[in-house]
Amino acid sequence: MNNYFENTKVAFSLKSDTELERAYFLFKLIANQPLVRIGTAVTNFAIKAHLPVEGLIRATVFDHFCGGISEVDCIPVIDKMFTKGVSSVLDYSVEGKEDEAHFDEALEKILKIIVFAKEKKSIPFAVFKPTGFGRFELYEKLGKNIDLNSEEQSEWSRVEQRFDTVCKCAFENDISLLIDGEESWMQDAADNLVLKMMQRYNLQKVIVFNTIQMYRWDRMDYLKRLHDQAKAEGFFIGMKIVRGAYMEKEIERAKERNYPSPICESKEATDKNFDEAVAYMMQHLDSMAIFAGTHNELSNYKLLELQNNAHLTKTDHRIWYGQLYGMSDNISFNLAEEGFNVAKYLPFGPVRDVMPYLIRRAEENTSVAGQTNRELNLLKVERSRRKNK
Ligand SMILES: Cc1cc2nc3c(=O)[nH]c(=O)nc-3n(C[C@H](O)[C@H](O)[C@H](O)COP(=O)(O)OP(=O)(O)OC[C@H]3O[C@@H](n4cnc5c(N)ncnc54)[C@H](O)[C@@H]3O)c2cc1C
Numbered sequence: 001m002n003n004y005f006e007n008t009k010v011a012f013s014l015k016s017d018t019e020l021e022r023a024y025f026l027f028k029l030i031a032n033q034p035l036v037r038i039g040t041a042v043t044n045f046a047i048k049a050h051l052p053v054e055g056l057i058r059a060t061v062f063d064h065f066c067g068g069i070s071e072v073d074c075i076p077v078i079d080k081m082f083t084k085g086v087s088s089v090l091d092y093s094v095e096g097k098e099d100e101a102h103f104d105e106a107l108e109k110i111l112k113i114i115v116f117a118k119e120k121k122s123i124p125f126a127v128f129k130p131t132g133f134g135r136f137e138l139y140e141k142l143g144k145n146i147d148l149n150s151e152e153q154s155e156w157s158r159v160e161q162r163f164d165t166v167c168k169c170a171f172e173n174d175i176s177l178l179i180d181g182e183e184s185w186m187q188d189a190a191d192n193l194v195l196k197m198m199q200r201y202n203l204q205k206v207i208v209f210n211t212i213q214m215y216r217w218d219r220m221d222y223l224k225r226l227h228d229q230a231k232a233e234g235f236f237i238g239m240k241i242v243r244g245a246y247m248e249k250e251i252e253r254a255k256e257r258n259y260p261s262p263i264c265e266s267k268e269a270t271d272k273n274f275d276e277a278v279a280y281m282m283q284h285l286d287s288m289a290i291f292a293g294t295h296n297e298l299s300n301y302k303l304l305e306l307q308n309n310a311h312l313t314k315t316d317h318r319i320w321y322g323q324l325y326g327m328s329d330n331i332s333f334n335l336a337e338e339g340f341n342v343a344k345y346l347p348f349g350p351v352r353d354v355m356p357y358l359i360r361r362a363e364e365n366t367s368v369a370g371q372t373n374r375e376l377n378l379l380k381v382e383r384s385r386r387k388n389k
Helices: 017-030 033-048 054-065 072-083 100-118 136-143 150-173 184-201 219-233 247-257 267-283 297-309 329-338 351-367 369-387
Strands: 086-092 125-128 176-179 208-213 237-242 288-293 319-324 342-348
Touching: 017 033, 017 054, 017 369, 033 351, 054 351, 072 086, 072 342, 086 100, 086 125, 086 329, 100 125, 100 150, 125 150, 136 150, 136 184, 150 176, 150 184, 176 184, 176 237, 184 208, 184 219, 208 219, 208 288, 219 237, 219 267, 237 267, 267 288, 267 297, 288 297, 297 319, 297 329, 319 329, 329 342, 342 351
Parallel strands: 086 342, 125 176, 176 208, 208 237, 237 288, 288 319, 319 342
Antiparallel strands: none
16 A cells, blocks of 8 residues: 555645644544543533533534534535535535424425535535434334325425425436434334335436445345345445444443344454455445445555556546545545546534534444544654644
8 A cells, every 4th residue: 555645745635734633632632541431421411401611522522523504604615625626515414303394394304505616616426314304213114014194105205205206306417415314123124215216317317316334244135135136126226335334332332232244344344344345345446336434544545546557537437535524634635636537525514413424423433443543643754744844
């Protein structure tokens, strides 16, 4: 891999000295596991008790990991990143709201983003979460083949309608649409719904992307089965490939309820599964498009090697590299500098509503110790590079 992702001047070219110091301070805090645990508990309490902590959250984690409260707030960040060739995926990150008014509000938000994206080359994708459009329990029931009562049936048809409205809007505006992957026990119903959307809107090219989480050992089979179906019926497959964000929860639930864990037996097995899916998709680009959502340097490097070895152009529209805003700028900005297609998820939403997302980021960076250390080291290198200039 040589030093492909180590150019910190390129990685942090958009960060002022103050922003660089803030990032360094933040990752130092996040690296401290007990502090994150206490900090998370205190913040959750403070938010529930309506204590005035939003200013503090904004000045620290929020501004580092989010683009703002509204999509308009995000414009300066989007424009700035695009000067370096890095695109944005505006991610309305409000989670855990389980009523019809919020589902409709999320739908309106995504529709607005698609129309907004049409005007901006810097926003090639829109994104949403299945549970942003319908109740988790409903997905879960359908996944288990439990009959819905008549009220639930009409509730589910509204979920389907929301999926269709947003996919149709993406199709008409020619904006690609990523659909996030969530917990395994709701994912079957979401997969079925996304399949319907691919059958409807991916007939000429990929508009709709599902997500496969390669920490699940059954996903390679799923991908191959989907491919067979796509060939037989003549639709294209869009797939975001990730490792998966809910590992602890998945393992704990399987243990509690005494069923086999859906998660690969080790990190190495997940890595192998991830590589296999990437290689499979790269071999079938005639009918697929891939969005690799990963902060793993080696995974990004392996994909770019496959791309180079196949003599594909760096801007091939079927291949995208994706990272989250506030993380792994060394990967995003160095890939973009080389001319590859790169997009960063740029979350936004009211401070208290994006807290579940922010807590996941803090916990993820704490648990993946190597990743935090890598961020810290890169920030350290860049600080001293600037000092010795
Ligand atoms: C642009 C983007 C979009 C994303 N969208 C989604 C999404 O829709 N749904 C979703 O679930 N996640 C999503 N993620 C998060 C992603 O799934 C990972 O949690 C995160 O990126 C860390 O994995 P990695 O490949 O970056 O890095 P690595 O550090 O290489 O991998 C860490 C991951 O490996 C797996 N792992 C770790 N230890 C073990 C073990 N002992 N056994 C088996 N597996 C293990 C876990 O999945 C863990 O998260 C997204 C990430 C990005 C960058």
